[in-house]
Amino acid sequence: MSNYKYILSAFVILFIVSCAQEDAAVSGDTGPIYKGPYYNEFLACNAGPAFDDGIQEMLAAWQELPSAAGLGWAGVYAPVGEDHRFSNGWWELEWDSKESSDNAFSNPSPEFLAWSEKYADVMTCDIEGRFPWTFYLPRDPASFGEVMGEQGYFASEFLACNFKEGKVRQDLRAAVVQFNEYLDQNGSANPYFFGVYFPEFDGAEADFLWGNWHASFDSMKSGNADWEENGKAMQAKFDEISTCISPDYYDSYELYNNPST
DSSP, X not given: OOHHHHHHHHHHHHTTSXXXXXXXXXXXXXXXXXXXXXXXXXXXXXXXXXXXXXXXXXXXXXXXXXXXXXXXXXXXXXXXXXXXSOSSOEEEEEESOHHHHHXXXXXXXXXXXXHHHHTTTTXXXXXXXXXXXXXXXXXXXXXXBOOOXXXXXXXXXXXXXXXXXXXXXXXXXXXXXXXHHHHHHHOOSSOEEEEEEEEOSTTOSOSEEEEEEESOHHHHHHHHHXXXXXXXXXXXXXXXXXXXXXXXXXXXXXXXXXXTO
């Protein structure tokens, strides 16, 4: 299935629920935390035989469905490049709690069930196979301008990382504090923000997941070039704490965001 189909597949499911998001800045042991912690889940979906002909109708029908509570953000990721750990795309749901997610998936509305059955040959998703993470947003995502562009597009870079022997989350917290100081001093010529995920499922291969988000891959390339020139000392501090594998890149779309609830 093409990246385009993965985008639309995830697009449908992400619109099944709508949202609530905390606004207050908080602090804690794994921050610094501008917002969070949130309960984020990643899922993968597959197109059915009627995908091409039915996707637009399916989306329009979803828009008439009643909303579920507890979801603050929804986005979708389609892999870019051949050197990639995953062949599938992902969609992400940012909940205010595990309880909100469980309630939404365990108690779907009759309207949703009818909708899901009607369009089963358009797309199916492994609802039971979603991967939960605790997510922290350590900095205002608008610090360097609006990342999400036309139709909510943005470019994503995800790094799966493991702590070096003797290092723990508190060490990462200290490095993130220093990274924020680095950004305060050096700024960014392009829109950019980042986030940190900790796994909440058995068998996770990474101790944490680091996300870098840019307005485009061109601006990501420019930012990475600047980092390679000016961020060597900061990179060395991260390298003392953890080892990260080569990043995965995604064409990405913000599908829903409601910061007012």
